[in-house]
Amino acid sequence: MPDWNIISYVQASEIRFKILVCLNTNVKTPTALKKELNVPISRVSAILKELLDSGLIENLSPTRRKNKIFSLTEKGKSVLNDIHTITKTK
Numbered sequence: 001m002p003d004w005n006i007i008s009y010v011q012a013s014e015i016r017f018k019i020l021v022c023l024n025t026n027v028k029t030p031t032a033l034k035k036e037l038n039v040p041i042s043r044v045s046a047i048l049k050e051l052l053d054s055g056l057i058e059n060l061s062p063t064r065r066k067n068k069i070f071s072l073t074e075k076g077k078s079v080l081n082d083i084h085t086i087t088k089t090k
Contacts, residue, residue, distance in 0.1 A: 002082040006054065010079060015039055016047055020072065020080050023057060027071045051076070 010016050018037055022028055030048060034041045048070060051057040056076035060069040072080070 002086070003079065006056070006075075006079055007082055007086070009054065010056070010083060013047070015043065016051065017083070019044070019047055019051065020056065020076055023070060023072045024077065024080055027060060027069050029067050029069055031067070033070075 010020060015037065019033055022033055022036055028036070030041060030044045033039075033048075034044045037044070048057065052059060052070075055073060056079060057070050058073050060071055062068075
């Protein structure tokens with residue numbers, strides 16, 4: 001059964017959703033996400049922290065200060081899949 005609260009949370013922010021979509025295809029750094037989405041690095045960093053706290057993404061290089069690498073967690077993949085199913089997009 002879908003977690004409607006987390007689905008609503010992701011859909012409430014276009015950038016949140018786009019970051020999940022970007023991370024669904026490959027691991028990325030904040031700088032790569034900034035360039036791909038054309039948003040300020042400060043915004044990318046804030047959203048990455050939110051998504052980390054929500055358990056939707058994971059930091060694959062937690063001991064690094066710069067150039068951290070992020071990926072989707074299984075929870076993040078599941079939520080993204082639920083959103084795609086609900087909205088009928090892939």
